Amino acid sequence: MDKHQEFRQQVRQWLRDNCPVSMRTPAAEDEQIWGGRHIEFQSREQQQWFERMRDKGWFAPDWPIEYGGGGLDRKQAAILNQEMTRLQCRPPQLNLGIWMLGPVLLEFGSEAQKQEHLPRMARGEIRWCQGFSEPNAGSDLAGLQMKAESDGDDYIVNGAKIWTSYANKSDWIYALVRTDPKAAKHDGISLLLIDMTSPGIEAKPIELISGESHFCEVFFENVRVPKANLVGEVNGGWSVAKRLMQHERAAIANFGGESESPYVLHQLAKEYIGEHQGRIADPVIRDQVVSIDINEKAFALTLRRTMEEAKQGAGNGAATSIFKYCSTEQQKQKGELLLKILGNRALGWEGDDYSDQELAITRDWLQSKTLSIGGGTSEIQLNIIAKRVLGLPA
Ligand SMILES: Cc1cc2nc3c(=O)[nH]c(=O)nc-3n(C[C@H](O)[C@H](O)[C@H](O)COP(=O)(O)OP(=O)(O)OC[C@H]3O[C@@H](n4cnc5c(N)ncnc54)[C@H](O)[C@@H]3O)c2cc1C
Structure with a gap:
């Protein structure tokens, strides 16, 4: 067994022992934990998961140990990520510092800035x-x-x-x-x-x-x-900002991963539209559901492969715009289809006439419109892809 296989076994075991079962499902928005001075945990398990990952340095697994990171090499960090996905572990904390500013400080920051800010990010102490x-x-x-x-x-x-x-x-x-x-x-x-x-x-x-x-x-x-x-x-600052935005786009694309979505399209379609011989009754909706499922699967696999390649090589570059574009446009399409599936059950906004899930789907549909704007609009991503990835003239 090579050292990475051995590491995979250890991580798998550690996660099984340390990730509470209740932390192995996608977190609803109000269950997410953002690092910072004023963290409020909603359960003992949530706090345990946060503290255990923090103490391993695994909020920032591939940052150097002297800055509070886990000191893992890129391959090991990718393995940790894969094993967390396999077990469906929730991110123990969310933090712009870890996703965007930290990598930029490692590249452009002064030694004093690294020492002051990175360990506090890596411990989830500052939002x-x-x-x-x-x-x-x-x-x-x-x-x-x-x-x-x-x-x-x-x-x-x-x-x-x-x-x-x-x-x-x-x-x-x-x-x-x-x-x-x-x-x-x-x-x-x-x-x-x-x-x-x-x-x-x-x-x-x-x-x-x-x-x-x-x-x-x-x-x-x-x-x-x-x-x-x-x-x-x-x-x-412009060069630093461009770098930071590449990390931002990679992070946004990552949020669109299939494990993040709480909705299982084909189940909802069967529930709201009906079933015929074990399949979604309406062939047009069935076709659209399958198409989104396949795209999500292909996107998740391509994203995972590219992120792993990036971790082993030069890191996030202009190609992150492709992922940001595809992921956010896809999430908008999914929002539209969910609305179609719900039909008039999607007309609710609040109150007891609609289930919590129905109300959430309607609100998420509206929220999905913002995804292709934040972190740079889809049009801007297409401009970047044309110029910086395909090398087309301005
Ligand atoms: C959910 C969300 C979170 C955000 N969070 C933050 C944050 O934390 N911090 C922060 O600083 N900002 C944040 N933003 C702001 C975001 O970065 C901007 O909204 C975004 O860059 C677009 O800028 P704008 O709103 O001024 O639109 P505009 O730039 O005015 O664009 C209007 C329209 O014109 C199009 N357009 C503009 N220029 C071109 C061009 N050259 N070619 C083709 N089309 C073009 C755009 O695509 C868009 O459709 C967030 C936005 C959202 C939606």
């Missing part, structure tokens, strides 16, 4: 949010205006961010700021790490069409940020 978009800078992100002016050892930050997910619940924000207003738009941008408790920051929630409210507007008024919190070169 991060992303301050990129502004009212006039979404797809055209490089048009951002929030400014950071030099003042001795600090920057003074003024401006506003919008669509900042969970800013009101986050401990820190990584934000793109304009440090040189005279430079060409891509050349005057820097990435700053900002403590959300700094005086002058206000996060205001915005209500969404689905009834949820995880978006915020964030206002910055004369916020003092130490220059030590600048990531990479001053005015060199």
